[in-house]
Amino acid sequence: MVLKIFFPRCCNSADSGLLVGRWLPGQESAVVLAVIHYPFIPGQVKRYLCELQAQSQVDLSVLGSWSMPKKGQEGMESFLKDLSTIFPQDRWLQVSRGAGSRGFACQLVERDGGSAQDGGDSDRVIFVHYDQRKVMLSQLHPLEGGDSANGTAEPSELRLFFQTVARSQPLFATDQYDEGPLKVTHWQSEGREASIIVELMKQASVPLCALLTWLLSLWTRLCRISLFNLWPVRFVTSKLSTCVQLSYRTDHLRTVSSTKKASDHMGFMRKANIFVSFFVDVALGLLLISWLYRANRISRLAEILMPAADHVAKELQELLQWLMGAPAGLKMNRALDQVLGRFFLYHIHLWISYIHLMSPFIERILWYVGLSACLGLTFALSVLSDIVALLTFHIYCFYVYGARLYCLKIYGLSSLWRLFRGKKWNVLRQRVDSCSYDLDQLFIGTLLFTILLFLLPTTALYYLVFTLLRLVAVLFQGVIHLSVDFINSFPLFAMGLRLCRPYRLAEGVKFRVLSEEPGKPLHLMMEINPLKYSSVLQWYRTPTYSCYPKDSWVALCKKLFVGELIYPWKRKGTKID
Template identity: 80%
Template sequence: MHAVLLASQGNTCYAVHVLSSFVTRSALGDWPQRAMVLKIFFPQCCNLADSGLLVGRWLPGQQSAVVLAVIHFPFIPAQVKNYLGELRSQTQVDLAVLGSWSLPKDGQEGMDSFLEDLSAIFPRGRWLKLSREVGRRGFSCQVVRRDTPPAPEGAGDDTDCDAEDKVIFIHYDQRKVMLAELHDADGHDPGAQAGPSELHELFWTVAQSQPLYHLDRYDDGPLKLTHWQSDGREASIVAELVKQASVPVCLLFTCMLSLWNRLLNASILNVWPVRFVSSKLSTCVQLSYRTDHLQTISSPSRAVRHTEFMRKANIFVSFLLDVALGLLLVSWLYRENRIGWLANTLVPAADHVAKELQELLQWLMGVPAGLKMNRALDQVLGRFFLYHIHLWISYIHLLSPFIEMILWYLGLTACLGLTFALSVLSDIVALLTFHIYCFYVYGARLYCLKIYGLSALWRLFRGKKWNVLRQRVDSCSYDLDQLFIGTLLFTILLFLLPTSALYYLVFTLLRLVVVLFQGVIHLSVDLINSFPLFAVGLRVCRPYRLAEGVKFRVLCKESGKPLHLMMEINPLKLSKVLKSYRMPTYSCYPRDSWWALCKKLFVGELVYPWRHKGSKAD
C-alpha cells in the first residue's frame, strides 16, 4: 500500500512514493519527539564497493548528505586531504570525507577499526559508519557525533545534535543524475530558480563534481575510487576527434560569415529600393535568419549554461535536417527532367488563371447574381482590370523562353536547405499572382475611400466632425451650403458603394486564397526553423536528461534497519519540451486577432502578409 505525497520545494513539485505505514502516526509513535530524519543519498554504483572512506557533501540547510564516491585502502590521509582540497578549488563544491564504508571480505578483519580511527583525522560534525553484509540488501548505519562548536546559521551537518537521528537511504543512479537537467514545474531554465531546493542542490552537487569522476580504481595514482565511471569511462574517439576539429572549423565559418555580413552591409545594398524589396522577399528574410543561426553555432565560445547548449544543438540539428531535406528535393527535381516539366506547366497554368479572371470580370460587368450595378462605374472598373490582365499575359509570354533556365538556377537554392526552396516557392507565387494583389489594392483603396467618405458625411448630418489634433469627435455647426453639398456627395457615394463593394469582395477573396497558400508555406518554414528536434530526440532516447522532478519507491524495508528508497527521475513532458526549447523565429504574417482582421477587411484597410503585429500600414 503506497501513498503519494506532494511536496513543493522551490517552485518544483515532486511525487514521493513511500509506505503508508511509514508516514502514519502509529509508525512514528516509538520515535523520540525531537528525532530528525537524516537522508543519505547513496549511489547505486557503490553498493558493492570495497571498504573505504565516503566522499561527498553535506547539503547546506538540509538534514541530507550526498555520497559521491568511495576511496579504497591503501591510502594516506594526507593525500586524501590534498586531493579533496584540489577538487574544492576546481569544482567550488565543499567536498569532504563523510564517514566510512565497510563491506566485510576475507583478509580485511581489522579494516573497520582502522577506518573508525580515521574519524579523528577528518573532523566533521557527524561521522557516518555504513556497513553492509554480503547477500543482504540493507545497510547498517551509525551516526557518530562530536563535541564541536555550533556551525553558522545555514550549516547542514550539525543541526539538532541532541536528538537521535533516524536514517533513510535514498539510492540514485549517479550517471542519470550527473547528466540530467532538473527543470521546475513551469518548465523554466533549471539555473534560474529563485532559491535552491534540496533536489536542486543534489543535482547541482553531482553535476559539479565531474572532476572527481576522472580518477577511478583502475588508475595508477595514489588513490583508488569507486563511482559511476569505475566500470568503464564513457568516451568516444569519434567524439574526441570532433571536439578537436570543431574549433578550427568554427573559426573558418566565423571568418566566412563575417565576410558575408560585410557584403550584405555594403552601401549599394542599403539603397532604399533594394532594402525595401529584400525585406519583403521571403528568400532574403530566410537567408538573414540562417546567417544568424550559423553565427550562433560557429561561435568558438563555449556554451556555459544549459539553455545556450540546447539552443546551439537545436539549431545545428535543425540546420542539418533542413539541408538533408533540401538535397533530397534537389535529387528529385533534377531527375527525369522534372524542371522542364514544371516550366512547361507553368505558362499554361498562368494562362488558365488569366482566362478565368477574364471570365470573372466579364461576369461582374454584366448582371452578377441578378444584382443591378451602376453601369458606368461597372464598365470603367471592368475594362481597367481587363487591361491589367492583358498586360500580365503579355509579360508572362515574354518571359516564357527563359522560365526553364530561371527555374533551373532557382532549384539549386534547395542545396542550402528545404526552407530556402519553400521561400523561393513563396516568392514565385507572389510574383505570379502580382496582378491579383494589384486588383485587391485597387478595390480596397476605392472601397475604403467610400467607407470613410460616408462615415465623415454621416457625422456632418449629425452636427459632428472629426478633430484630427485631439483624435476625437467634436460638435460643429454647418451652414446650408455645406449641408447641401454633403447630402449630394453622400447620395453619390451611397449609390456607388454596392458596385465598389462587389469588386472589393471578389478580389479580396482571391487575395485571401493566395495569402492562405503562402501562409501554409511559411508555417512549414517556421516549423523547420523553430522545432527543437535535438531536445525532442533527447527526450525520446534519453528521457532522464530532461528531468521535471523525481519519484521515490520503497526498495528495502527491514525491521531494525534504515528504510531504503529508490529515486527515479520523472522525464519532462513533450509539451513542456516544445515550450521550453522551441526556437524563436520570424513571422511573415500578422498576429492580429480574428476580430481585428475582420474589422480591417470590413473597412477596407490593406492586410499586408509581411507586416508584424503593431506595425502601421503605409
C-alpha cells in the first residue's frame, strides 16, 4: 500500500530535527506540520507537544526524523535514527534530503513486538507538498453526493488533512524568532504587529454591539405594545413592504450585534455577509439621498406625479367607455356591460377625488419619505413599492372585482356541467360521485347554466382587461422586490473572498508532478481548486422571503384561467387575507 506524506513547503529547507504531525486515523497518510530543530531536550519536546494538544485538540506526535546534513553535522542522520527509542511510535519516518538534491529519501521503520524492522521502500512513498497558510485558512466544501461536513458521514482523507491543519493554529502562533527552549520551522504570520489595528477594532466593537443590542431590545418591546398587536394594525403592517423589510433588517442587526462567537464557518460567513450587505445598502441609500435633495428634485418629482396620476385615470376612463360600447366588434350583454362599466367609472371618480385631495401634501410626503433612504436603499425601494401599491389601488380593486365575479361564474358553470352528467362534488370525500336529479332540478340547472354561459363573455372581457393591468403593476412591483431581495441575500463578503482570496473557499484540490526519479519517492504539488461562483452563491446566500419556492408557470396559468387571485412575490404557505 502506498504511504502518502503531506509535507509543508516551508519545511523543505529546515534544519535537521524531528517531524511533528499526525497520522490520519484509518488512512495510510501522515501530515507533517512542523520541524523541531536540533539541539533539543526530549523532555521539553514531549512537554511542548502536550501543551499543543491541549490547545488545538489535535493528537500531535513525533512522526520521525528530518535530516538536512550541513558542514560539521556528520553522523546526524544516525543520531536522529536512534531517537526512535525515545519517542516510541508504531511507525517511524526517516526523511532526509541531500545537499543540492531536489527530492527526498524516505525510510519507514515499523515495530513488531518491540523490534524495529525496516519496511522502507521509496517506491511506496508519495510526498504531497502543500502551502501551509492556504490550507489552514481554506474551507473545504463537500461535493454533491460526497462526504458531508456535518459529521453524518465518515470524513475522507482529504477532509481529515484539512481539518488537521486548520485545528493546529496554536502551533503556528509560535514565531520562529521567539526566544525559547525549542526552535521550530513552520508557517508564521508575517507582520504580527499589524494585527494591533484589528485587535483595537475588536475591542471597540464590543461596546458598540452592546449599545446596538440594547436599542434593538427597546425596539422589540415597542413593537410588542398591545396597540400594534391589534388586528387592523397587524394586517396593514403585514401587507406593507416597508414593514416587512424593517423586520428583516432588525433580525439581521440582531444577528450581527450578537456578542456570541460564531460556532462554525457558516455562522461566521453569515454574519460577515449580513454586515457587508447592510453597509453597502446604507451607502447606496446615502447616495440616493444626496441625489434626491440636490437641485430640488423632490419638488420636480411631486410636480410630475400628479399629472401622471390624472393621465392614468383618464386613460382608464377611456378604456371603460370603450368596453361599454362594442369592443373590437364583439357583441356583449348590454345590461351587464353598462352595470360593470358604471360601477368601475364610479371607482375611478372616487380615486381622482382622493388624488386631488392629497395633492397639496404630496411634496411634503415625498420629502419625508426620501429620508427613509438613510436606513438603506432597500428601505427606499420598499417605500417605492408601497407607493406604487397605493397609486394603483383602484386597479387592484378592479382586478379583485372582476376576478371574483369571473371565478364565481366558472365554478357555477362547472357545478352545473356535473349536474347534466348526473354527478356532484362530494365535499367530505373530496371527489366526484354519481347522483340522481329530478326534473325540477334539471330544469333550474339548465336555466342557470344558460344564463351564466351567455353572461360569461362580458365578465371574461372585463376580467381579462383588468388582469392585464394588474399584471403590469405586479411586474413593476416584482422588479422592485427582486432588487430588494438581491441586496438582502447576495453574499457580497463571500464573493469578495472568492475574488481576492480564492483559496479560502475550496471545492477540491489538484496535483502536479514536481519530481519523479527512479528509486525515489514521487513528489507532488497540491493546489487548491476554488469554489465556483455559482456554488458560492448557492452556499452563502442569505435566506429571505423571496428565496422560497414559487408557483410554477403551469400553476400560475391555471390560477389565471379559473380566476384565483395571484400574488407572485408571496412564498408558499403565506396566508392572504
